[in-house]
Amino acid sequence: MVNFNPVACQPARAEVLAKTGRDGKVMVWIPGGTFTMGDRWGDGESDERPAHAEMVEGFWMDQTEVTNAEFQRFVEATNYRPRGSWSHSWTYAPDRENYPADFITWDDAVAYARWAGKRLPTEKEWEYAAGGPLHTKWSLGNRFDETLYSFKRFPGEMTALGPEPVKSHPPNSWGLYDMGGNVSEWTADYYHRYPGNTDNNAFYGEEYRVVRGGSWWTMDEAGLRVSARNWLRPSQDDGRGTPSES
Numbered sequence: 001m002v003n004f005n006p007v008a009c010q011p012a013r014a015e016v017l018a019k020t021g022r023d024g025k026v027m028v029w030i031p032g033g034t035f036t037m038g039d040r041w042g043d044g045e046s047d048e049r050p051a052h053a054e055m056v057e058g059f060w061m062d063q064t065e066v067t068n069a070e071f072q073r074f075v076e077a078t079n080y081r082p083r084g085s086w087s088h089s090w091t092y093a094p095d096r097e098n099y100p101a102d103f104i105t106w107d108d109a110v111a112y113a114r115w116a117g118k119r120l121p122t123e124k125e126w127e128y129a130a131g132g133p134l135h136t137k138w139s140l141g142n143r144f145d146e147t148l149y150s151f152k153r154f155p156g157e158m159t160a161l162g163p164e165p166v167k168s169h170p171p172n173s174w175g176l177y178d179m180g181g182n183v184s185e186w187t188a189d190y191y192h193r194y195p196g197n198t199d200n201n202a203f204y205g206e207e208y209r210v211v212r213g214g215s216w217w218t219m220d221e222a223g224l225r226v227s228a229r230n231w232l233r234p235s236q237d238d239g240r241g242t243p244s245e246s
Contacts, residue, residue, distance in 0.1 A: 005064075005066070008059060021062065023070060023116035026064075027060040027062055030060070030129050031058045032056050033055070035128050037128075038194055041225075041227075046197075047229050048194075048227045049194065056125055059125060061121065065178055068100075070101070074112050080108075099163050105237045106232070106235075106236075107234055109186045119188065122189055123189040123210045126212045126213075127227060129174060130176070130179040130213065132173035136173075137225055138180055149182075150215075151219075163216055183215045184214060185213045189210050190210070191210050191229070209232060209234050
């Protein structure tokens with residue numbers, strides 16, 4: 001279940017915090033700044049270390065994940081044939097229009113973003129945006145509230161049986177929705193080790209792209225932390241992804 005949140009890098013006037021992209025989606029201005037990327041809390045996975053300083057220039061980011069209706073408009077406008085299983089996993093119906101498009105490959109996400117005049121966010125842009133201006137541990141704060149995220153956990157009952165419509169939960173402090181859970185989101189970057197990381201991880205390199213945010217299939221809150229990383233081949237469509245505008 002992969003989706004994507006496109007971004008754009010035009011400067012914003014000071015009083016403008018939102019705009020509409022070429023595809024009609026509302027975009028939120030994320031002001032530039034510096035932050036500590038990675039596991040600064042000391043309880044993350046080895047690929048999140050070491051925590052390190054990063055600088056991000058301001059950019060626009062889609063307020064929500066790309067929906068089925070939005071992806072359908074792209075397919076119809078361009079006669080694009082999705083590489084992933086999107087068209088097989090979703091029957092076009094009014095009650096599914098506002099759900100995030102899932103089973104989207106990296107190539108599908110890039111194609112949509114280019115059509116919309118956007119691009120996929122870099123990994124550091126995604127983490128910076130997800131953590132909000134206070135750079136919190138989860139997208140909605142430093143204390144985890146399971147009622148605010150679409151995910152499933154074990155042991156116990158599943159809290160989600162599939163994706164939910166976008167905006168089913170509150171936005172983060174920047175005004176972005178579903179930056180943790182629902183469906184995972186593609187980034188532009190290859191899955192590389194962080195500077196100073198000596199982890200012996202065979203997946204590092206330029207075969208896999210980074211996906212972020214966890215999904216409704218994530219089993220616990222650890223996988224929803226803003227610093228948590230995952231990876232997929234660009235041809236995979238496990239349900240993770242989001243675009244940007246250039």
